[in-house]
Amino acid sequence: MELHNFITLIQERLAGKVLSVAEMKNDDVMITTDREHFAEVVAILKNNSSFRFSTLMNQSGADYTDTLAVMVNLYSGFLRRKVTVKAFLQRENPEIDSLVPLFRGIDWYERETFDMFGIRFLGHPNLKRLLLPDDWEGYPLRKDYVYPHSYNGMETGRADLLDVDAAGEAHV
Amino acid sequence: MSKYSSQEMVLNMGPHHPSTHGVIRFILQTDGEMMVKATPDIGFLHRGIEKIAERLPWQAFMPYTDRVDYVASVNCNLGYAVAVERLADITVPERAEYLRVIAAELSRIGSHFIGFGALLLDLGAVTPFVHALRERERYNDLMEMLCGARLTHNYVRIGGVAQDAPDGFAEKCLSFVDHLEYEFIGEFNNMISFNTILINRLANVGVISAATANDFTLSGPNLRGSGADFDLRRDEPYSVYNRFNFDVPKGTGKFGSLGDSYDRYWVRIEEVTQSCRIIREALRKMPKSGDIRTRLPKPFTVPAGEVYVRTEAPRGELGFYLVSDGGKQPFRVKIRTGSFSAMTIIEHISQGVMVADLVAIIGSLDVVAPEIDR
Numbered sequence: 001m002e003l004h005n006f007i008t009l010i011q012e013r014l015a016g017k018v019l020s021v022a023e024m025k026n027d028d029v030m031i032t033t034d035r036e037h038f039a040e041v042v043a044i045l046k047n048n049s050s051f052r053f054s055t056l057m058n059q060s061g062a063d064y065t066d067t068l069a070v071m072v073n074l075y076s077g078f079l080r081r082k083v084t085v086k087a088f089l090q091r092e093n094p095e096i097d098s099l100v101p102l103f104r105g106i107d108w109y110e111r112e113t114f115d116m117f118g119i120r121f122l123g124h125p126n127l128k129r130l131l132l133p134d135d136w137e138g139y140p141l142r143k144d145y146v147y148p149h150s151y152n153g154m155e156t157g158r159a160d161l162l163d164v165d166a167a168g169e170a171h172v
Numbered sequence: 173m174s175k176y177s178s179q180e181m182v183l184n185m186g187p188h189h190p191s192t193h194g195v196i197r198f199i200l201q202t203d204g205e206m207m208v209k210a211t212p213d214i215g216f217l218h219r220g221i222e223k224i225a226e227r228l229p230w231q232a233f234m235p236y237t238d239r240v241d242y243v244a245s246v247n248c249n250l251g252y253a254v255a256v257e258r259l260a261d262i263t264v265p266e267r268a269e270y271l272r273v274i275a276a277e278l279s280r281i282g283s284h285f286i287g288f289g290a291l292l293l294d295l296g297a298v299t300p301f302v303h304a305l306r307e308r309e310r311y312n313d314l315m316e317m318l319c320g321a322r323l324t325h326n327y328v329r330i331g332g333v334a335q336d337a338p339d340g341f342a343e344k345c346l347s348f349v350d351h352l353e354y355e356f357i358g359e360f361n362n363m364i365s366f367n368t369i370l371i372n373r374l375a376n377v378g379v380i381s382a383a384t385a386n387d388f389t390l391s392g393p394n395l396r397g398s399g400a401d402f403d404l405r406r407d408e409p410y411s412v413y414n415r416f417n418f419d420v421p422k423g424t425g426k427f428g429s430l431g432d433s434y435d436r437y438w439v440r441i442e443e444v445t446q447s448c449r450i451i452r453e454a455l456r457k458m459p460k461s462g463d464i465r466t467r468l469p470k471p472f473t474v475p476a477g478e479v480y481v482r483t484e485a486p487r488g489e490l491g492f493y494l495v496s497d498g499g500k501q502p503f504r505v506k507i508r509t510g511s512f513s514a515m516t517i518i519e520h521i522s523q524g525v526m527v528a529d530l531v532a533i534i535g536s537l538d539v540v541a542p543e544i545d546r
Contacts, residue, residue: 024477024478024479025258025259025477025478025479026258026259026479026480026481028479030478054386055386055389057389057480057482057491057508058480058491058506058508060493060508062503062504062506063504071493073480073491073493077402080407084478084480103387103389104387104520105387105388105390105513105516105517106389107516108512116222130214130215131215132215133215140220140223141222141223141504
């Protein structure tokens with residue numbers, strides 16, 4: 001299907017549920033929606049017989065400084081097309097519906113996004129930190145993240161060996 | 173406790189276990205020799221590569237992509253370079269594209285040697301691993317000739333490759349792939365692939381149907397092992413892969429049921445032969461001389477925008493989601509790796525298998541720890 005026709009088809013089928021549908025680099029289509037319609041839009045893309053976006057390629061989060069965002073990349077072997085669905089979230093209370101009921105493999109992706117951005121996925125069966133320790137503070141991939149100086153009493157910085165005090169000791 | 177009662181026991185496997193392929197931990201719930209559940213615990217090798225990317229110029233991130241999957245570093249270089257080129261509309265000289273394909277396919281061969289070699293090692297067959305490593309040593313020599321490094325190659329650049337192939341590289345490369353395709357693979361199969369003990373250890377173990385594999389976002393050889401006919405090099409060609417003639421091997425249930433560990437093992441063996449075909453054809457079609465790198469403007473900036481580009485790495489789909497704000501540095505880099513997806517399915521398929529079979533399942537999924545954690 002031609003990209004132009006495909007975009008028209010999406011706009012038709014998802015009218016009222018999406019904010020914008022735009023062409024994206026690499027033969028991709030960017031669908032922007034809001035957090036209320038996010039899971040619904042993905043479900044339609046997956047289950048509608050004229051789309052069949054049944055393959056999840058990637059899920060990630062991003063911090064656009066004023067807002068946070070969640071995006072999923074879907075692929076349809078039927079149409080041989082890719083789409084990116086993105087939803088912007090408030091910084092204060094980032095919450096969005098989990099996609100685990102639709103794609104079982106998204107479980108860890110959502111946990112990683114929670115781990116790195118602090119975005120909570122409602123209805124996720126096991127929303128815990130994935131890569132970082134459970135007692136880690138803060139969400140590292142946010143743009144306003146401040147590097148901790150120590151973790152459980154261990155220094156995280158490295159001493160500058162050229163910067164020594166009067167006694168010849170280097171400090172972190 | 174009565175004579176026949178069963179008792180569940182929680183067993184810790186890893187983080188430093190010889191058969192977990194790096195630093196991964198599994199929490200096993202066992203009932204005697206049977207496993208109730210194996211829960212992976214990851215993050216021991218998390219280096220925050222995605223955060224590092226936001227603090228470096230676009231080109232300077234290239235050496236870090238080596239460390240995403242150090243067993244097949246050229247494929248990671250290539251994935252990142254292709255993503256940036258698609259976002260910034262950079263064209264790559266013809267000769268550089270062929271050099272990339274040759275290096276990437278050599279890397280795939282080298283990676284599969286570790287992949288099935290380590291699987292066999294985990295199952296207790298030490299000798300075949302040494303044979304596979306002997307051939308990987310020749311691959312290391314070839315890569316050293318091409319780019320000077322033996323493990324983290326850092327060969328691909330945005331807009332081209334780092335160096336041209338030296339004199340004598342093509343001949344050496346050709347003799348290597350001829351040796352592999354016509355001598356080594358047959359010898360290796362006779363030695364181990366058709367061995368009854370190996371077949372009994374792998375066949376019907378860890379069966380994944382194509383639908384389940386898709387549901388758990390498996391990709392690459394793991395997906396093809398379940399019988400799915402999908403290869404990004406053929407179905408969504410990047411670089412110059414559309415100019416080559418090769419088959420896409422897939423699982424057939426050779427000695428057991430479709431999608432078992434043996435199918436995944438066999439797909440990797442077959443892929444080595446196909447990579448040999450691609451390399452031979454690339455060496456033949458490669459322009460004899462020419463530019464190897466596009467000159468990038470200084471300072472190099474990428475127009476604002478977003479892109480998701482996926483390439484076929486030895487461990488499955490390697491995707492880069494790039495966000496640029498028009499600056500000298502990436503705004504956000506998300507790396508989607510094959511091993512990360514492969515780990516998510518272990519909890520599902522490890523229910524009710526023997527503890528010894530878990531080792532076969534992990535090995536047949538060919539996970540590499542740094543690629544899971546990034």
